[in-house]
Amino acid sequence: MTISRERLRWLEGLIREDKMIPFYKWSGWRKKRQEALERDNYECQECKREGKYSRAQNVHHLKEVKDRPDLALTLDNLESVCIQCHNKIHDKRLKKDKRKPFVIEERW
Numbered sequence: 001m002t003i004s005r006e007r008l009r010w011l012e013g014l015i016r017e018d019k020m021i022p023f024y025k026w027s028g029w030r031k032k033r034q035e036a037l038e039r040d041n042y043e044c045q046e047c048k049r050e051g052k053y054s055r056a057q058n059v060h061h062l063k064e065v066k067d068r069p070d071l072a073l074t075l076d077n078l079e080s081v082c083i084q085c086h087n088k089i090h091d092k093r094l095k096k097d098k099r100k101p102f103v104i105e106e107r108w
């Protein structure tokens with residue numbers, strides 16, 4: 001399932017205003033997030049790659065919503081991660097681009 005045109009317009013508006021919370025509280029995202037967790041068996045995919053096990057608590061967008069709002073609900077763009085890995089991923093991105101600090105809204 002992809003995002004509808006109306007929904008995409010709504011999401012682009014949120015990005016422009018930098019108010020992403022409504023997106024993370026939206027039932028469409030909640031459902032997709034749940035699907036990603038179930039697909040990954042609630043296992044952190046980053047830890048798994050290193051042969052470790054952690055329970056996933058967050059769902060991360062591989063391509064950020066702000067860059068690719070059209071992929072916001074694309075399962076292939078989602079990855080279940082534990083909080084530590086999630087923080088690590090976003091810390092790394094911050095060092096790469098000096099944009100303002102990222103607030104992990106994906107926890108919702």
Ligand SMILES: [Zn+2]
Binds near residue numbers: 044048081084
């Ligand atoms: Zn992890």
Ligand SMILES: [Zn+2]
Binds near residue numbers: 059061086089090106
């Ligand atoms: Zn993330």
